[in-house]
Amino acid sequence: MTPNRRTLGLALAFAALVPLAAAAHGPSRKKTTEAVEINAPPDKVWAVIGNFQDMSWHPVVEKTEGKGGNATDATRRLTLKGGGTIDEVLARYEPEKRSYFYRIAEVDPKVLPVTNYSATLIVEPAGEGRSKVEWRGAFYRGYPNNDPPPELNDEAAMKAVSGVYRAGLDALKERIEKGGS
Amino acid sequence: MIGRAIVGAALLALLAPRPGYALEAFVTNQTAEEVAIVDLDGGRVAARVPVPGAPAGVAVHGATGKVYVTSPEGPALTIIDAATRAVEARMPLPGGPLGIAVAPRGDRVYVADWYAKRVLAVDAAERKIAGEATVGASPSGIAVTPDGALLAVADRDDDTLSLVDAATLARVAAVPVGKRPFGVTIDSEGARAYTANVGSNDVTVVDLAARRVVGTVPVGERPYAVALAGGRGFATNQYGASVSVFDLATLAPITKIPVGEYPEGIAASPDGRRIFVANWESDTLSVIDTGTLAVIGEIPVGAGPRAFGAFLR
Numbered sequence: 001m002t003p004n005r006r007t008l009g010l011a012l013a014f015a016a017l018v019p020l021a022a023a024a025h026g027p028s029r030k031k032t033t034e035a036v037e038i039n040a041p042p043d044k045v046w047a048v049i050g051n052f053q054d055m056s057w058h059p060v061v062e063k064t065e066g067k068g069g070n071a072t073d074a075t076r077r078l079t080l081k082g083g084g085t086i087d088e089v090l091a092r093y094e095p096e097k098r099s100y101f102y103r104i105a106e107v108d109p110k111v112l113p114v115t116n117y118s119a120t121l122i123v124e125p126a127g128e129g130r131s132k133v134e135w136r137g138a139f140y141r142g143y144p145n146n147d148p149p150p151e152l153n154d155e156a157a158m159k160a161v162s163g164v165y166r167a168g169l170d171a172l173k174e175r176i177e178k179g180g181s
Numbered sequence: 182m183i184g185r186a187i188v189g190a191a192l193l194a195l196l197a198p199r200p201g202y203a204l205e206a207f208v209t210n211q212t213a214e215e216v217a218i219v220d221l222d223g224g225r226v227a228a229r230v231p232v233p234g235a236p237a238g239v240a241v242h243g244a245t246g247k248v249y250v251t252s253p254e255g256p257a258l259t260i261i262d263a264a265t266r267a268v269e270a271r272m273p274l275p276g277g278p279l280g281i282a283v284a285p286r287g288d289r290v291y292v293a294d295w296y297a298k299r300v301l302a303v304d305a306a307e308r309k310i311a312g313e314a315t316v317g318a319s320p321s322g323i324a325v326t327p328d329g330a331l332l333a334v335a336d337r338d339d340d341t342l343s344l345v346d347a348a349t350l351a352r353v354a355a356v357p358v359g360k361r362p363f364g365v366t367i368d369s370e371g372a373r374a375y376t377a378n379v380g381s382n383d384v385t386v387v388d389l390a391a392r393r394v395v396g397t398v399p400v401g402e403r404p405y406a407v408a409l410a411g412g413r414g415f416a417t418n419q420y421g422a423s424v425s426v427f428d429l430a431t432l433a434p435i436t437k438i439p440v441g442e443y444p445e446g447i448a449a450s451p452d453g454r455r456i457f458v459a460n461w462e463s464d465t466l467s468v469i470d471t472g473t474l475a476v477i478g479e480i481p482v483g484a485g486p487r488a489f490g491a492f493l494r
Contacts, residue, residue, distance in 0.1 A: 028211060028235040028253060031462060031485065091402060091420050103420065118420060120442070120462075138443060138462060146277060146296050 025115045025140035030158055033136045034165035040176045042123045042131045046098040048176060049121060049133070052076060052090045057175060058168040070095075075105070084111035091118065098123040112164070113142035113156045133172065135165040204450060206466060207248045207263070207492050208459055209236040212485025216250055216259075218266060219466060221450070221457065221493075224480050228266045232259050238281040238292075239446075239490040245287040246494070247305070251278040253295060258303065263494055272308050274301065281490050282323040282332070284347065291332055293320035300334055302350060314350040316343040322364040322406065322489070326371035331389060333374045335362035342376055342387055354392040358385035364406025364447075364489070368429075377404035377416050384416050384425075386432060396432040400425035406489065408456055410449035410471045415456050417444035424458060424467075426474060438474055440467040446488025459488035 038045055048057050052070050055061040055078055062081045068074025074090040085107075092101040099122035107114070117139035126132040139161060143152035150156065205227070206219040213229075216236060220227040234252025241248050241263065248261040256278050260270045276294035278301075283290050289311070290303040298318055304311040317336025324333045325347065332345040336355070342362060344354040359378030362385065366375045373395070374387045384407055386396040401418025408415045409429065416425045422442050426435040441460025444467070449456050455477075456469040464486060468478035 028237065029461070029485075031212065092422070101420070101422075136462065 025144045028154070029116070029138055029140055030154055031136065031138045032158055032162050032165070033134060034162060034169055035132055035134045036169035036173050037126055038131045038133060038173045038176050039129070040131060041129050042098055042125050045123045045131045045133060045172075045176060046095075049123070049172065050095065050098060050100070052093065052100060052102065057172050058164075059171045060164070060167060070100070080111065084108065086112060109142035109152055113152050113160050114139040115142060115144060116140045117161075133169055135169060137161045137165065202264070202494070205263070205494055206448075206457055206488070207239055207241055207250075207261070207494065208446075208466065208482050208486045208488045209239050209250060209492075210464075210483035210485055211235050211237050211461075211487050213483045215483060216248070216261060217482045217486070218263075219480060219482055221455075221468075221480075224468075224478055226480075226482060229483065230261055230266055230268060232261075232268070237487045237489050238279050239488060239492045240281045240283040240290065241491055241494045242283045242287045243494050245305075247283070247287065248494075249281055249283055249290050251281050251292060253277045253279050258290070258292060260308070270308055272303070274303075274310075279489070280321045280323045280335070282325045283491075284325055285327055285329045289347075291323050291325065293323055293334060295319055295321065298336075300332065300345065300350075312350050314343075314345045315352055316345065317341045317355060321362070322366075322376070324365045324367040324374060326367055326389065327369060328371055331371070333365050333367055333387075333389070335365045335376050337361050337363055337379075340380075342374060342385070344389065344392060356387050356392055356394060358387065358394065359383045359397060363404075366407045366409060368409055375407040375409070375414060377406050379403050379405065379419075384414065384427070398425075398427045398432050399434060400427070401437060405445045406447050408447040408449045410453040410456060413471070415447060415449070415469070415471075417447045417458055419443050419445065419461075424456070424469065436474060438469060438476060440469075440476060441465050441479065446486070446490065446492055448488070448491060448493045450493065457493065459486035459492075461485055461487055 055064045062079045066076030078086045087106040101120045103118040119137040141157040204221045208217045216230045218228040234255030238251035246263040250259040258272045277296040278292045279295040280293035292301045300314045302312045316334045317339030319338035321337045322335040334343040341355040360380030362376035364377045376385045384398040400416045401421030403419040405417045423437040441463030443462035446459040458467040466480040470477045
């Protein structure tokens, strides 16, 4: 099962010489879902998170700049607190389901160690004026070849994405339940 | 003439081998690390076979009842007996085995190495690597012509379809197709190949004898693979959560059918009446009626189904 040393050496040399194509990726896509229940009706929650051009509800987002509103192929650039940007594209917007689906067009793996990332945000009724918000991501690790360094492997990607979702959903719950809009 | 045609069709139906088993799907659940064996008439999972290493590609050989599964993170090839549901062998392979196809006679299995520009030819009886073909970058989907003479390999990161002589394993052509071709399907006549192009949101149609593109069909976002039935093509749109339907004669788009989230592997039943779609995000198999072009069922199968290849028997 151990890859032979010569093959490994060649693979590493190859990886070092060739700039990584944006669309190249590893062999296995990962998925993760985080969710939160919020004591507010779905429409109220959707009013906070349903605008693709406003990610101010996420605590690590400094600002959102974009164009195209909530139309398919609309774009946004998230500038993060502490530096780094993420460029995203809206792929599907379904206000009747209180859901949108988007993908990352460009991100430095040092900011978020993933490639070919897409995600869905959806608000669903959870009974008696309550909501459930789900954030579902699909992505490959940041390193597209065999034998990824630890900071760009599958576990690093899962941890980073789950962390972003958890932080966002927990802050959203707090903001809405504590009387914010 | 009509009478003769009907008699001819009836004779063909009588002569066609009738399988002694119900229609089943062998679905690679990559996240769950198993192959789910789905009873398609009963609409339920009949058995689960653990397969480690993030299984993705699958090729079922009906006559021998062998199911070949790639595990890119094994990296390995697993051989399952379709009837007994037992793992017969697990063979370590180099690189990142992903796309897979089995020769019509069942004697050879072709495995694409995602990390190298090659396809490995595995001797099915000896269970060892018998040779390799040089193809383009990030080879993904593989299909074989019904006579077993030619392989078509989607070179995802070279935007080409490699055509490989199955006997000599020589690459005889590299046909430029759309951007990032992933799945490839060959029709039952061995005349045309269809690549699903993830990067350009279309399907390229290649004439295999002429080795040239005869048409391009626009489909939905991030198409993954194509199935053929009843004179129509069906392409899974991962980001569109839909299946695009087009006419194989005119190559005109017909409609889009909403299915589960992240539809990936797709296959037609042998009678062409149903299409089965693995929904990677929804963990289900959607069933489409090819007559009405409506979804007639959704079967829960397990976590992260990819079913990349010929997954029905």
